[in-house]
Amino acid sequence: MKIDPDSSADFSAQIAKAIRDAIVAGDLIVDQRLPSEAELADQFDVSRPTVREALKRLAAQSLIRTQRGATGGAFVNRLRFEDAYAQAVTTSTLLLSMNAVSFDVACEARYALERACAPLSATRRTPDHLATMRAEITRQSEPGLSDEAFCASDVTFHRALVDAAGNPMLSYQLAGAVEAMQPLMNMITFTARSRERIVMLHQNMVSTLEARDALGTEAALAALESYTRDLGHTVVAERQQRDRPTKGAKTKEQSSA
């Protein structure tokens, strides 16, 4: 293993890339121990702090884990779906908040993906999934429920719908989309939405799932999307009406809380 001193990239970035490539290529397999930091420093001909910076980069991506002690060291980590969720949610959240993605676009993406699960979920849903969804519907019907709790319950409900598809890869891809949307949806719609209507649509979804009616589930999701996007338009329109009269200020509908 060698690195290029003339490269524009930092040593630590180059070393991280070399190790990452080795992992992706399968040259380093799961649970395999990497050389110690001192050995790596020798191999790459850099100092130990530089190696450490490289290892921290990989740790940030959950590609390795480190253990202290005599038999410790850095080990290739088995990347689990749960580990990948958190990163996907953070990334999606920042993509949404930093790129002026409109509520409409985010909403469309989310429901398009979710509808992709519907046929599979209708086929494979188990009683457990239905029970989870029903429990969340019950929760959503409680009068004293806070807005935060309602939204959290909403996420759990939709996660169950996605998980019912029985495809972990699909669940992973959707986790980011669904969870990242939550703060955005909170902010836009919690002032205006009708919980009764949402609960009704959720009930509709569970019924169609129980009947293994894929088209019905898709239709219910489409209805929920339509309602949510209408809400978004209404809120945006209200804001424009409220903000515009005073001045012609260019108000970006960008969230930052």
Added chain:
Amino acid sequence: MKIDPDSSADFSAQIAKAIRDAIVAGDLIVDQRLPSEAELADQFDVSRPTVREALKRLAAQSLIRTQRGATGGAFVNRLRFEDAYAQAVTTSTLLLSMNAVSFDVACEARYALERACAPLSATRRTPDHLATMRAEITRQSEPGLSDEAFCASDVTFHRALVDAAGNPMLSYQLAGAVEAMQPLMNMITFTARSRERIVMLHQNMVSTLEARDALGTEAALAALESYTRDLGHTVVAERQQRDRPTKGAKTKEQSSA
């Protein structure tokens, strides 16, 4: 800002988390300069190398960028879709190769997601998208094309299909799924597949897109999925027949190259 010396996590992990949370929460906005490493070391009451490790963790996630020189430092990075692609592809690739995800499951997830784009793509596709797809079909028809080049062209084709939906969030979510599948699909199907058939299905897709026939596009995708999964089953069956006669070994159909 403070960190907990009793926590099980490393200082650098805690510091990275604190800064990451501040970015996600919007307390640090895009292009804002973080305090210098020395100042951060003072604030968190740790040494500079520890701060540096934390910053490298954030850099690995493209959350910050660093600049040298007098006005240099660490700046909050605007996370772009392109930056997020690479991470998503790496993560998806490793998820597939490390979690014994079967070809069938991966394939199902990929085409489910892709079908989710079909209605949008059929509505919004531009002549540019159609031209890109046609160019790739032409390329895929060249007799001397290598397997690698054929697969790369296949990815480009499907990327165009996804991009035609005109939703960057959707494109981002699908980039990982489509590109991560490439190595897996290569390995499984390149021995057995019929390029003519794939080209035919691709042509079918372009035609239906041009006609803005959403259902037709979905059907073409479903046909391609069906063909691909059949191929996968055939290859797996052949392998089992080849491997089993010698011994009753439990051969995991797991890729690692």
Added chain:
DNA sequence: GACATTAAAATGCCAGACAATTAAAAAGTG
């Protein structure tokens, strides 16, 4: 005013050291 020089600030990198942790080896003990 234009250009060269210098200074300052910041990251990138290094050497060496010590602390903390962990497991294995060694020693002791009944």
Added chain:
DNA sequence: CACTTTTTAATTGTCTGGCATTTTAATGTC
């Protein structure tokens, strides 16, 4: 011999201090 305790070695985590490099700003000179 079996068991417990102690020691030792390996490894990561962290700190101190320093030097090199890069970039901008200020300063001086003609």
